[in-house]
Amino acid sequence: MKRIKKVFTLIHLVVWKLLALLIGLQLWTEGDPNWRALTVSTLLTCLYVFYSHFYILTHYQGKARKVSYYFRLLFVILTGPLPFVLFHPRAFASWGNFSDYYAMTLASAVPLFLFLSWLARITENLVLNTIRKEQLEKQAVEAELYYLKSQINPHFLFNTLNNIHTLVYKQAPAAPEAVQRLSSLMRYMIYESNAALVPLVREIDYLRDYIGLQQLRYKNSPVVDLKVQGEFASCHIAPLLFIHLLENAYKHSPARLEAGQVKVKVEVNDNTLIFSIQNPSAKNPGNSLEEPGGIGLPNVRKRLALLYPQQHSLEVSHSDELFTIVLHIQGLKMQSHDTKTYLLHH
Template sequence: MNRIKKVLALIHIIPWAFALLNFTVEVLVNDRPFRPQALLIGLYVFYAHLYIFTKYLNKKKYQSYLWYLIWIFLTGPLPFLVFAIFVNGKVSTWMGFLNYYSNSISIVIIFILTSTLVGVIQNLIINTVKKEQLEKQAINTELVYLKSQINPHFLFNTLNNIHTLVYTQDSAAPEAMMRLSSLMRYMIYESNASTVPLSTEIDYLQDYISLQQLRYKATPVVDFQVEGNTETCHVAPLLFIHLLENTYKHSPSRLKPCSIKVRIEVKENVLVATFQNPIGKKTGNLLEEPGGIGFTNVQKRLQLLYPKQHSLVIDKNDEVFTAELKITNLHTQTNEKKAQLLHN
C-alpha cells in the first residue's frame, strides 16, 4: 500500500515540477515578468478538476461533471483578473477584461488536460492493484481448496492399520502413532505457510510412506532417493503428496520390494521430482480417478504456484507409469515470496 501511495504522489509531483521549471525558464531565461496568478490558476484548476473527475466522471455522473467543468472554466481565470484589476490596475474597459480572460483560458485548458491525464493514470494504477488483489485472493482461495482435497481414505485406512497393531500388541504401534501425529501436524499447521523447506516436505513424504508400508509385510515397497541440498531449498507445502498418492492408487495390490520409485533431486536452482510405479491390471484412467485428486488438479495447482516455471511430464507404457515434475528458478521465487510476505 505504501508503494501505491508513493507512485500516486510521484504522478502529482512530476507535472508540477515541470510547470515550475517552465515558469523559472520564462522568468530567468526569457526575461519575462513573474506571474504568480498563472500558478494560482493552475493549482485551482488542476485539483478542482481532479476532484470532479474522480467523484463524478469515474462514477459516470456525466451531467454533474459537465456542470462543474463549466464552473471551473468560468472561475478559473479569476486569479488572473484579480491581479490585473487590483494589483496591476490594467483592466479599465470591457474589452480589456475579455482580453485578460481569453489569455487565462489557455492556462485553464492546459491544466484541465494535465489533470485529466493524471486522473486516467491514477485510475489505471488503482484498477491494476485491485485486479492483482482479487487475483491473489482467488488464487489463495483455490489453493486452500486444492490442498484440502487430500484423500481421506488414506487416513481411515491408517487408523484401521494402527488399530490392528495396537490390538495385536505389535511393537510397531507407537512408531506408527508418532508418524501419524507428525503427518497430521504438518497437514493442519505447517502447510499453511506459503513455502516450507524441502527437507520438511520430504519428512512428510517419508511419514506417508511409512504409514502406507503398514499394508505390506515384506521389504519396503518404495525406493526413496534424495540428492542435492534440501535444507536451503523451499517449496510450496503438500506439493508432491498427490503424485505419491497416485503411485499407490494405480499400482497392483501386491507390490514387490522397491517397485515404487521416488527420486527428488536438487541441482542449483532446479528441482526434479520423479514418481514411478508399476501399473495394475484395473487402474482405470491414471490421469483422472473419480473421487481422487486427479492430475488435472495437480497441474492446476502448479500453474497457480509456479507459472511458467514448471513442467509435469507423464510417461506411460504397458508396465510402468512415470510422472516427472521439474521446477526451475526455485531459489529466486522463494526470495521473491519472502519479500512479498515482508512487504505485506
C-alpha cells in the same frame, strides 16, 4: 494501494514546484517587476482548473452523472481565469485590461490544464485499476492454491486411523511409531505447509511419514524404494507438491505389492529438482487417476502452472506394466540460513 497513492501525491508536489520555479524564472529573466505576483496568479489559476476538473472526474463519472459533470465543467471553465485576473497587478486598471486578461487565460491556461487533469486522472485510474486487478488475481491464485493444497485424500487418514487402532488393539510394537508418524504428518499439513516455501528436506520427511503409514497396509518389506540424491539441504520448494503423485502411485498399483516395486527418486542437480516415481500398473480399470476421492494429475498440473510457470516440465508415461511420472523444476530457492535453523531445531 496506499503506497501507490502516496507516490502519486509526491509526483504532484514535485511537478507543481517545478512549474512554479519555471514560471517565476521565466518572468524574472524577462525583467518583469511584478514577476512574483504574476507567478502566484498564474499558479493559482493552474491549480484551480487542474484540481477542480480532477475532482469532478473523480466523483462525477458514469452515464448517470453526465449532466452533473457538464454543468460543473462549464462552471470551472468560466471561473478558471478568475484567480489569474484577481491577483494580476494590472487587471483592474481598466475594463479592457480585465477582459483581455480574462480572455487570454480562458483561451490558453484553462484548456491546457483541463486536458492535463484529464490525462492525470486517466493515468492514475489505469495504474490503480491494474494494481487492483493484479491483487485480485493474486488473491484468486492464493485461494486456488489453498484449495488444491488442501485436497489430500481423506480416505488415507481414515484408513491410517483404522490401522493404528488395530495395532493398538493388538499391542503391536509398531503402534507408537505409527502414531508419531501420523502426528508429524498432520502437523506438517496443518501448520508448516501454510508457508509459501518449505525446506526440501522437510518435504522429503513428509513423504517418508506418508510412506511409513501406508506401509501398515502391507505385510511385506517396504514396498516403496525412496532414494534421495544431490545437495538438497539448502533447497526450498512449494509444500505438498509430491504427495498427490505418491498417493496416485499407491492407488494406481495392484492391491498386492512386492518389496521395492514403487520407486521414488528425488534428485537435486545444478539448481534443478528431478522427482520421478514409477509403479506397476494395476489391471483393475477402477484404479484410475480420475477415481472419486483422488485428486490426480489435474491438481498437480494446476499447482505447477501457478507456482512454477515456465520453470517446470511434467512427463507422464503409461504402459501395460509401468506407470511413470518425471517432474523437473528449475530455479530452486536456496535459503541456507533458514534450512540450518530448521535442521538445528529438529
